[in-house]
Amino acid sequence: MQQVDFKLSRNALGRLVMTTADGVVHDGVVPVRAFPIAAPDDGVGLVSADGRELAWLPRLDTLPAPVREMIEAELASREFMPEIRRIRSVSTYATPSTWEVETDRGLTSLVLRGEEDIRRLAGSTLLISDSHGIHYLVRNLASLDKGSRKILDRFL
Structure with missing residues (x-):
């Protein structure tokens, strides 16, 4: 279990408040994942409202449960990345397409504006x-059904 030298709480507006060991209070702290897709539980920074890193957490699963749960809840409320399980249809193989x-x-x-809006990651x-700027994740191309992979191949 990783020891932390700060306390986390929520203010009246529901924002995270970090109190360091020396008593300094930081209001509006935001957790930020270093590797949100490849390693979501590895490397999370706690960042102040003005963008300064206040603490570095190598792994979420080594934190005390109350701290980990508060950070995970905050991350879940800010992150929205649906995972595509199947592509049912496309309006056209030219872009933009629905x-x-x-x-x-x-x-x-x-609506896919162009092929450049599909990026290969690891x-x-x-x-x-x-x-609309929403990011959709395809975690493993091979796990998609044959029809979905065929559609994606036409755009890649």
Whole structure:
């Protein structure tokens, strides 16, 4: 269990407040993942409202439960990245095109502006940005069904 030399709490507005060992209070602290997709539990910084790093946490799972739960709740409230499980259809193979997809959060449609909005990350992971700036994750290209992979191949 990693020892922490600070305390976390929430203010009346629900924002994180960090109190350091020497009694300095930082209001509006924000947790930031260093590797949000490749290693989401490795390397989380606690950043002040003005962007300064206040603490570095090598691993979330080594933190005391109350601190870890508070940080995970804050991260979950800020991060929105649906994971695509299946591509049901696309309006056209030219861009822009409207995609009907099944995600871990339900059915939705997205508009792909151009092929450059599909980025390969580590291994067979893809990040797809739609016209509204929402990022969709394909964690493992090989885990998609054959039809979904065929559609993606036409855009890659």
